[in-house]
Amino acid sequence: MRMMTRLEEARSLDPVSDRLQAAVQAVARPRLLRDLLHGTWLGHSLHPVLVQLPVGSFVSAAVLDLLPGRRRAATTLIAVGTAAVAPAVAAGLLDWSQLTRDRRRVGLVHAGANAVATGLYAASLFARLRGRTARGKALGFAGLSVAGLGAYLGGHLSYALSAGVNQAAPEIARIPQEWTPVGSLASLPDGSPAVRTVADVSVLVYRRGDRVSALIERCGHETGPLGKGEVTGSGADACVVCPWHGSVFRLADGAVVHGPAASDQPVLRARVRDGMVELCRP
Ligand code: FES
Incomplete structure (x- = not known):
């Protein structure tokens, strides 16, 4: 928790955070797109719904990697999970861009951890498609570990810092x-x-x-x-x-x-x- 407090106070992240915030808000200008990604039509934030697909796919692939003869199924799940990251990132970035600075600092590291995890999964998929199964499994487990850190930070944002909850x-x-x-x-x-x-x-x-x-x-x-x-x-x-x-x-x-x-x-x-x-x- 002390680490989380230090992260919330890490002003050194602000220049990157502010530039990314401006870029996100410049790109997501159409109101229809914003309402779609925020989940205004859904009744709560869309981001936690969209992350279910990559998270579920990656965790399921890790289980299959521990079982014999499931190489193709695990590879398929990692391909599905990697492809499903983009919409979850889009919704998450837009929600993040409306947060206060202290919470944007945590959100920035949350996004960074998940970007690293996605890179590891993309490398895992590439290795598996080239027949390097052991390397692909190792990269997949590494990706899952980093995604776990990202999930912890996302949980901290929601449950400790009340990001994305109905404040009323x-x-x-x-x-x-x-x-x-x-x-x-x-x-x-x-x-x-x-x-x-x-x-x-x-x-x-x-x-x-x-x-x-x-x-x-x-x-x-x-x-x-x-x-x-x-x-x-x-x-x-x-x-x-x-x-x-x-x-x-x-x-x-x-x-x-x-x-x-x-x-x-x-x-x-x-x-x-x-x-x-x-x-x-x-
Ligand atoms: S729209 Fe953000 S506080 Fe009202």
Whole structure:
């Protein structure tokens, strides 16, 4: 863990990290491509889904390498795994490019380890195709070892540093299940969002005539302040654009319209009683 802390603080990685970040964001400009790779259509990040194919193929090939007479099957799996790396890298790089600097440092080494592992697997495949099975197996096991380091760093990014998780989910759990008044309906602007607080949680409240919807104000992507975001569209289709990385959420129901967020923004139940707006946890 001390090594992980030192890695998170390794400013020497920043020049490379910043240049790579700029390159990734310059290449992945089309919004459709970004939404596809971020997993906005899926409901969570696409990268961990895509890594299943190379990881599963490489681990299975290692098992077959320990058994007699499985040379061709192991070679096929390594070819499949090596070919499946590219889409996983594309999705991972795009997610990585939106992270804070400390997490990008860890992500950079995670990507570097996986690049080395992929190189070892490509060399393993080349050796196997040339009939050098023993050399191919050795390179494969070396690749698996380095990929294990990459997987550890990826796990640290997700589970210790909360990269790629829905940052708004803990907020909705803090909202009381009892109805809580947040002010009169008349005090809310019609057609533009307002920010209120419920149990110390910042909530975005949106009024359309007599109808009110409410969502967690901290963006689920990286906790950006949606209350400071620009509103686009009107009525039921009005959306708020996160000021940090441009995720777009529909105000009526919190649905994510564009990433990098991959999850809907959590919504609260809302009602109007005697002219007062009340909110509670769904
Ligand atoms: S914080 Fe990244 S899009 Fe909102």
